[in-house]
Structures are given as structure tokens and as C-alpha cells.
């Protein structure tokens with residue numbers, strides 16, 4: 001990939017701004033104020049450092065993607081106040097190994113797993129409240145601890161604590177350049193040329209999914225049709241700047257967490273409500289009104305995260321989930337109402353699809369489906385036969401009007417290409433050398449753990465664990 005350096009202040013402007021904006025006495029600069037950055041800033045401050053946290057967002061939008069979250073995945077050897085049963089380290093490791101297909105750094109992943117358990121108490125002691133895990137849609141009551149009040153409440157609690165202990169927080173500071181010399185961090189600079197110098201820096205400024213130009217480089221024009229589920233500010237400026245300085249990266253620019261979301265969701269920040277759970281209850285067709293994947297391959301909790309990529313591969317990156325009346329109340333209600341019609345041709349007209357093509361697809365599906373009632377609580381094996389592709393569970397005819405449809409688009413959660421780090425959270429400058437005072441945590445280094453695939457709740461665990469490690473080590477290694 002060809003990397004263009006970001007435009008920066010001229011040498012003269014730069015000199016003037018350095019004089020006016022150096023934060024005297026700052027030991028540690030944290031760039032990015034989501035979960036990872038807050039965990040780093042708090043840990044460094046509690047270790048005695050003076051800490052400045054910068055975020056691109058205005059205060060009203062602080063908290064990045066973290067404010068959209070609901071839970072984090074934690075190992076535990078016995079039931080806790082918020083987690084049922086046991087979730088041993090080995091099972092956690094096997095889960096990550098399976099979803100990544102082995103594209104993961106085992107030592108770093110096992111570190112994340114080990115530290116996920118103490119992270120729960122650490123967050124609680126700093127004001128984050130957890131609730132008993134919810135039974136239901138995603139069956140995560142054993143593995144994932146849910147934040148009471150969601151990610152916003154977690155973010156507010158951590159900001160409150162960080163402020164109380166003396167972390168200096170500056171909003172609307174979007175860093176575009178990180179100055180390194182001899183592999184050592186010197187200062188960070190905004191587009192306007194405002195400069196922040198410190199003895200060490202923690203980079204916690206997310207992935208690059210909100211940078212449409214970069215996504216187009218990776219995916220082609222298809223990326224223009226992607227919706228970004230979280231903040232518009234995770235544009236990867238710092239990652240790109242460091243790549244232009246030949247700092248090591250980990251991961252593939254096309255790998256990301258992507259789910260199929262309601263196509264009517266906003267371009268950015270739609271959050272969790274735009275997700276749709278209707279897919280296994282009916283069929284999904286593309287712009288040509290053709291089915292393209294087995295909608296009943298497995299339980300939805302295990303398959304929802306592949307559908308973003310599947311829709312991304314379809315013409316114009318759009319698809320339509322279609323169900324009939326008998327299925328309408330069987331899944332979590334959608335935030336946007338279904339598009340409804342009394343006949344298939346009328347539905348096709350509303351969706352802008354070819355009516356005879358959609359009628360043919362549904363007639364063929366109905367002829368190949370089972371007449372028996374489906375049981376969505378089990379993999380019931382009620383499969384179509386003779387279709388390409390077959391629907392291998394819950395295949396029931398769509399024959400009761402009114403018919404309902406939801407348009408689907410790829411909803412990108414976060415990208416996996418990031419900085420390569422070591423187990424101290426230090427950024428690897430090259431294969432042999434880690435920067436002595438530059439650290440990374442959260443989405444910007446998640447690719448070390450997640451080469452591909454995803455286990456629900458690991459994003460926040462990676463950020464929390466590596467945020468703490470980065471903050472502690474940055475404070476311990478200070479030279480000023």
C-alpha cells in the first residue's frame with residue numbers, strides 16, 4: 001500500500017507552536033480517550049506520573065467506540081457476582097484460537113486472558129458498575145461481564161476517576177504526527193501544528209475504519225457503501241503516520257469486525273441498535289433477488305459477525321433479509337420498522353428489486369423447504385434440498401402475508417491492522433527493537449491478538465489489559 005504522509009505545519013509555524021504549547025512537566029502523553037486510553041492514563045497517574053490525555057473528540061462525544069459497548073470477556077475459575085459457572089483460561093484460549101484460525105500471537109493472547117480476571121475488580125474499584133449477565137440473545141452470561149448502563153456509563157466513571165486523580169484531559173486535539181528519532185518518542189503534533197512533548201506516549205486512538213479513503217484503498221469503491229458502527233474519529237491518522245516512518249505493523253487492512261446492520265442506519269455512530277437479528281428466520285437476497293449464503297448455518301450468535309463481510313461481497317454492498325408474518329415477533333425488535341407488503345411483487349417494488357426474480361427465488365425456496373414447524377432453540381436440521389446454497393436449519397416456507405423485509409449493509413465495528421507490540425505494550429520499531437518510550441493499547445494494536453475473526457467482548461478486554469500494561473510500564477520506564 002502506498003502511504004502518503006499527512007500534511008503538517010511548516011518548519012516556521014512548527015517552531016512557534018512548539019514554544020507555545022509544550023506541556024511543561026508532562027511525563028506521559030496518552031493519545032485517545034476511549035477505554036484503552038483511560039485505563040493507560042489512570043494506571044500511569046496512579047503510578048505517580050503526570051499524565052496528559054488528548055482526544056480528537058469534543059467532550060460531548062468522548063469515549064470513542066468504547067461508549068457503544070456492553071460487555072467484556074473475562075476468564076474466571078468459579079462463579080462471580082456477574083458471571084455464571086467457570087470460564088477457564090484454556091477454554092478462552094481455544095475460543096480465540098478457533099475464531100482467528102491461529103492468526104494470533106499466543107503469548108500476547110494468553111497475557112490478555114490471564115489479566116482479564118483482575119481487570120474486572122480494577123474497573124470496579126474505579127467506579128465502573130457491572131450487572132449480572134443477561135440471558136437471551138447472545139447467551140453470554142458465563143463468559144462476558146456486562147456494564148451497568150453500558151459503555152457510556154463505563155466511560156463516564158473512568159473519566160470521573162481520571163479527573164479526580166489529576167489526569168489532565170484535553171478534548172478536540174486530533175494528533176496527526178508522532179515524532180520519533182532513533183526509535184524514541186519525542187512529541188506529538190496536531191494538524192494545526194500544536195505540539196505536545198512528553199517522556200513517553202501511549203497510543204490508544206483506535207483503528208482506521210472511519211477513514212473512507214483508507215478503507216477504499218483496502219476494499220476498493222465497495223467501502224463507500226460501508227456503514228461505520230462507531231465514532232467517525234477513528235481515522236487511523238497516527239497509525240498511518242507511523243507506517244510512513246516504517247514502524248512495524250501487524251495484520252491485514254481488510255480484516256475487521258463487520259456485522260450486517262440495517263441499511264437505514266447513519267453512516268457513523270449508529271451503535272448497537274442498528275443490528276438486525278432477522279436473518280435465520282427467513283432468507284437473504286442480493287440486488288439481483290438471489291440468495292447467496294446459508295442463512296441457517298448455525299446459531300445466530302455464532303454467525304452474525306460473518307454477515308457484514310458476506311454483504312460486502314454482494315453487488316452494491318446491499319442485501320435484504322425477508323421474512324413472513326409468522327416469524328415477525330420471534331427476534332429482537334428492530335429500531336427501524338420492517339418494510340411490509342401483502343404480496344411478494346409488492347414487496348419487491350418497495351425494495352426496488354425485480355418482482356419476477358424475487359417471486360422465483362421465494363417459490364423455489366418454498367418448494368425446497370420443510371413444511372414442519374421449525375424450532376429455533378436447536379439446530380433443527382430442517383434443511384432445503386437442491387438449492388444453491390441450501391438453508392440447512394430452520395428452512396420453512398415464506399407463505400404467510402404480510403411479508404417483511406429489512407435492507408442490510410456491512411456495519412464495520414473496527415479494523416484489525418495495527419501496530420506490532422511486545423508484552424510490555426511497547427511499539428516494535430523493527431523486528432529486533434521496541435521503542436523505549438512508545439506504547440500502544442486497544443484497537444490500534446488489536447491485530448496482534450485478532451488476525452481475523454472475533455469473540456464477543458474481546459475488544460474491551462484487549463483495551464483494558466493492554467491499557468493497564470502500557471500505563472504502568474510507561475510510568476516505570478520514565479527517564480524525565
Ligand SMILES: Cc1cc2nc3c(=O)[nH]c(=O)nc-3n(C[C@H](O)[C@H](O)[C@H](O)COP(=O)(O)OP(=O)(O)OC[C@H]3O[C@@H](n4cnc5c(N)ncnc54)[C@H](O)[C@@H]3O)c2cc1C
Pocket residue numbers: 031032033034035036037054055056057062063064065066067068069070071072073173174175176204205206207229230231233234235236237238270271272413414441442443444456457458459460461463
Ligand atoms: C457498536 C459497537 C459495539 C461494540 N460492543 C462491544 C462490546 O460489547 N464488547 C467489546 O469488547 N467490544 C465492543 N466493541 C468494540 C470496542 O468498542 C472496541 O474494541 C474498544 O472500544 C476499543 O477501545 P479503544 O480505546 O481502543 O478505542 P476507542 O474507544 O474507539 O477510543 C479511541 C479514541 O481515540 C480518539 N482518537 C482517534 N484518533 C485520534 C487522533 N488522531 N488523535 C487523538 N485522538 C484520537 C477517538 O476520538 C476515541 O475517543 C463495540 C464497538 C462498536 C462500534
